[in-house]
Amino acid sequence: MFIGAQVSLYPMTSDFVQVIMSGLKALDPYRDDLRIETDDMSTLMVGAPGPLIDAIRDLFATTARNPAHSTMHVTLSRGCPGEPDDPSCRCDILAIAQNTPLAQRQLQAQEAVAEAPDMGVQIDVQFSLYVLGQDRHMDEIYGCIEFLKSSGTFLRSKNFCTRLRGDAGAVFETLRQAFLRFGPAEGHVTIDLTASANSPSKD
Numbered sequence: 001m002f003i004g005a006q007v008s009l010y011p012m013t014s015d016f017v018q019v020i021m022s023g024l025k026a027l028d029p030y031r032d033d034l035r036i037e038t039d040d041m042s043t044l045m046v047g048a049p050g051p052l053i054d055a056i057r058d059l060f061a062t063t064a065r066n067p068a069h070s071t072m073h074v075t076l077s078r079g080c081p082g083e084p085d086d087p088s089c090r091c092d093i094l095a096i097a098q099n100t101p102l103a104q105r106q107l108q109a110q111e112a113v114a115e116a117p118d119m120g121v122q123i124d125v126q127f128s129l130y131v132l133g134q135d136r137h138m139d140e141i142y143g144c145i146e147f148l149k150s151s152g153t154f155l156r157s158k159n160f161c162t163r164l165r166g167d168a169g170a171v172f173e174t175l176r177q178a179f180l181r182f183g184p185a186e187g188h189v190t191i192d193l194t195a196s197a198n199s200p201s202k203d
Ligand SMILES: Cc1ncc(C[n+]2csc(CCO)c2C)c(N)n1
Pocket: 007, 008, 009, 010, 017, 020, 021, 038, 039, 040, 041, 042, 043
């Protein structure tokens, strides 16, 4: 299994270099557990979903504590057929999900969000879960949306995606659960997400 993300921050301030560089500093505690490579467009992070989602959460929570309006775009992928197997991406949740019925996975996902840490910073996210190369993929998508509605971070459904709002801890735990507990454990699943903090616009 190969699991990872391409992540780009877009702070809407002339001081954007400083905001991006201090966000990237928040990744330092994860550099032993994840492969992290930054270039002029984005930062690649590869590794197990525990440190991976925690690192993306901390990157955006740090950015969101700066008063500037910032957005972040993330492409998350697991099980992409063309990618090499990487032992550092091993994931217990995926191994368990393999033989667990949808209703039970929804409950496990809900429990995980209830236990998420409070990061003390409010963020908005909109995202789409893509279950690739599987018949009846909509069963998993609808199952995931049902979980999202019960997660405590659901804001509203939109065309093509779902809006979440709440503390960065609960929002990123909701995303991790959507990514891991829905769609085939051995299949190819991606999430496309945009996060926003400190927007001057109302909804
Ligand atoms: C998470 C993340 N990683 C890399 C970039 C690309 N980038 C754009 S400006 C800048 C700082 C000066 O080089 C960098 C690294 C980004 N936007 N967000």
